[in-house]
Amino acid sequence: MVLSRLQKLVNYLRPHWRNVVFGMIALLVVNGLGVYIPLLIRDSIDNLRQSFTFQEILGVVILLVVLASISWGIRMPSRLWIFGIGRDVEFSIKQGIFEHLLTLEPAYFSRNTSGDLINRATSDVDNVRRLVGFALLSLANTIFAYGLTLPVMLTINVRLSLLAVAVYPLMLIAVQVFSKKLQIQQLQIQEKLSDISQLIQEDMSGISLIKIYAQEENEKRAFAEKNSQLLRSNLELAKTRNFLFPLIEGLSYISLLMLLAFGSSAITQGIISIGDFIALLILVERLVFPTAILGFTITAYQQGEVSVDRVEAIFKTESKIKSSVNSIALPISSIEGKIIAQNLHYTYPGEEKPAIKDINFVIEPGETIAVVGSIGSGKTTLANSLTRLLDIDQEQLFIDGYDVTELDLNNLRNIIAYVPQDSFLFSTTILNNLRYGDPLKEQFETEISAKQAEIHKEILNFPQQYETVVGERGITLSGGQRQRTALARALLMDSPVLVLDDALSSVDNKTATNILKSLSQGKQRTVFFISHQLSAAAQTDRIFVMDHGKIVQMGTHQQLVKQPGLYQRLWKQHQLAETVS
Numbered sequence: 001m002v003l004s005r006l007q008k009l010v011n012y013l014r015p016h017w018r019n020v021v022f023g024m025i026a027l028l029v030v031n032g033l034g035v036y037i038p039l040l041i042r043d044s045i046d047n048l049r050q051s052f053t054f055q056e057i058l059g060v061v062i063l064l065v066v067l068a069s070i071s072w073g074i075r076m077p078s079r080l081w082i083f084g085i086g087r088d089v090e091f092s093i094k095q096g097i098f099e100h101l102l103t104l105e106p107a108y109f110s111r112n113t114s115g116d117l118i119n120r121a122t123s124d125v126d127n128v129r130r131l132v133g134f135a136l137l138s139l140a141n142t143i144f145a146y147g148l149t150l151p152v153m154l155t156i157n158v159r160l161s162l163l164a165v166a167v168y169p170l171m172l173i174a175v176q177v178f179s180k181k182l183q184i185q186q187l188q189i190q191e192k193l194s195d196i197s198q199l200i201q202e203d204m205s206g207i208s209l210i211k212i213y214a215q216e217e218n219e220k221r222a223f224a225e226k227n228s229q230l231l232r233s234n235l236e237l238a239k240t241r242n243f244l245f246p247l248i249e250g251l252s253y254i255s256l257l258m259l260l261a262f263g264s265s266a267i268t269q270g271i272i273s274i275g276d277f278i279a280l281l282i283l284v285e286r287l288v289f290p291t292a293i294l295g296f297t298i299t300a301y302q303q304g305e306v307s308v309d310r311v312e313a314i315f316k317t318e319s320k321i322k323s324s325v326n327s328i329a330l331p332i333s334s335i336e337g338k339i340i341a342q343n344l345h346y347t348y349p350g351e352e353k354p355a356i357k358d359i360n361f362v363i364e365p366g367e368t369i370a371v372v373g374s375i376g377s378g379k380t381t382l383a384n385s386l387t388r389l390l391d392i393d394q395e396q397l398f399i400d401g402y403d404v405t406e407l408d409l410n411n412l413r414n415i416i417a418y419v420p421q422d423s424f425l426f427s428t429t430i431l432n433n434l435r436y437g438d439p440l441k442e443q444f445e446t447e448i449s450a451k452q453a454e455i456h457k458e459i460l461n462f463p464q465q466y467e468t469v470v471g472e473r474g475i476t477l478s479g480g481q482r483q484r485t486a487l488a489r490a491l492l493m494d495s496p497v498l499v500l501d502d503a504l505s506s507v508d509n510k511t512a513t514n515i516l517k518s519l520s521q522g523k524q525r526t527v528f529f530i531s532h533q534l535s536a537a538a539q540t541d542r543i544f545v546m547d548h549g550k551i552v553q554m555g556t557h558q559q560l561v562k563q564p565g566l567y568q569r570l571w572k573q574h575q576l577a578e579t580v581s
């Protein structure tokens with residue numbers, strides 16, 4: 001586990017090895033100068049006792065100023081180099097997470113909440129940045145400081161040096177004792193943060209529902225509960241830190257006191273010179289910061305290693321739905337649009353019963369098929385199987401004789417344009433939304449699709465017409481307008497197969513019927529029209545009736561209304577509803 005984490009860290013750092021090497025060399029030089037300066041001061045003080053010329057003092061002062069300036073001049077870029085590595089790593093991980101998430105199937109996003117994913121891409125990546133920036137810098141600094149300072153102190157006086165650092169192991173024990181606690185508390189904070197992000201995100205998406213059910217007070221209470229849990233966790237962490245770090249600092253002062261107490265008597269006994277004593281004081285003082293910072297480094301390391309695991313968990317998740325190694329890409333213009341299903345079945349992960357089963361059909365190129373049926377009968381599952389949004393088995397679905405699992409995924413999704421149930425639009429202009437699938441489409445082409453989807457005239461009535469921004473800071477579209485915009489977006493792709501999943505549910509029956517009729521005009525296009533709107537479905541070439549995951553009836557409207565069965569019942573209910581309304 002530890003080794004694999006270290007391997008991960010090495011992988012993060014590998015592309016930046018030059019900066020790591022330069023940064024380390026610079027730190028080494030700075031620490032070397034930090035040890036040399038006290039020795040220079042020692043020699044000057046001891047020389048002062050024998051001879052004293054102003055020229056000599058001036059020379060030493062100038063040398064000290066020059067060395068201190070060099071040290072400062074090197075320390076600055078070394079910090080920038082190493083902190084810069086953290087920023088570069090942060091950039092690549094964020095980019096990598098986003099790109100990887102785009103490869104994952106929709107099912108992944110129903111298993112993982114967006115709040116948690118956002119948290120991993122922000123707070124956790126931030127912790128990794130601190131680990132490879134701050135923690136690397138501090139750890140290297142501590143190692144160099146000890147590695148160079150301690151041997152020099154020992155050459156001055158072994159007993160005094162050991163006395164001065166005798167309390168330092170206590171510091172490490174204290175850090176060790178508290179480190180586990182800090183790690184658990186940090187994890188709790190990250191979980192609470194995820195909960196809060198999730199709640200905000202859900203409540204903002206479901207704001208209408210909250211208002212309809214007048215649940216503002218309940219939601220406020222739910223938020224206050226999560227917020228106070230976060231506050232408690234933060235305070236617990238602060239308490240642990242506030243106990244640990246002053247303890248480390250206090251222990252380092254004890255070491256100074258020991259040196260003062262025993263060092264002064266060593267001078268009077270003539271064991272060390274005054275210069276040695278002052279050099280020891282400066283040198284041991286040099287160890288205070290690296291030792292104290294070791295506590296922070298350990299915390300940064302603990303936070304970072306938890307975060308490395310959380311970030312890596314995203315990268316480890318492989319998409320189950322991807323193009324096979326020998327995938328085929330068919331030229332779109334050559335596709336006729338014949339679709340065959342052979343014993344198609346699909347069971348959602350974790351479920352026992354298949355959502356669809358024993359599905360068999362042959363759809364001829366250019367046919368418009370309505371798929372109707374009761375709620376939860378498997379219509380969306382069938383649509384998602386066609387577009388491979390679900391991980392279906394091989395040899396079940398074929399387009400023009402090609403197994404869909406063997407087609408290149410991008411190619412398949414260009415062959416089939418899909419309008420899902422929720423007509424999601426981005427917060428950008430209508431034009432950008434319409435040409436989302438192909439930003440290079442010309443304005444006149446988007447207008448043709450918009451006319452076909454019967455939304456063009458309404459767009460012309462918007463303040464900036466096609467340049468009107470929809471969503472957050474722009475115009476809010478009605479349900480029907482959103483659906484027709486989403487349909488126009490799909491039509492613009494000019495795909496030979498079109499799947500509409502209840503995509504006209506908010507559009508009146510007459511308009512829906514008109515749109516449906518126009519879909520195959522002037523172009524051969526196979527259309528899957530999943531709908532509860534039976535009057536529109538009745539206009540299609542054939543109707544598939546689904547119940548409990550199976551196609552239980554198949555035929556034209558005229559054939560099916562005459563057959564006793566589900567379709568006849570649904571049609572009667574539909575007619576009754578029409579009469580009543």
Ligand SMILES: Nc1ncnc2c1ncn2[C@@H]1O[C@H](COP(=O)(O)OP(=O)(O)OP(=O)(O)O)[C@@H](O)[C@H]1O
Nearest residue numbers: 110348349351355374375376377378379380381382
């Ligand atoms: N992600 C999922 N995980 C587990 N079961 C699911 C999932 N999505 C759908 N189901 C189940 O699969 C069955 C078919 O659902 P599907 O959404 O395909 O029905 P539908 O006919 O499209 O329904 P509707 O008319 O309400 O849109 C239902 O029993 C549903 O509960």
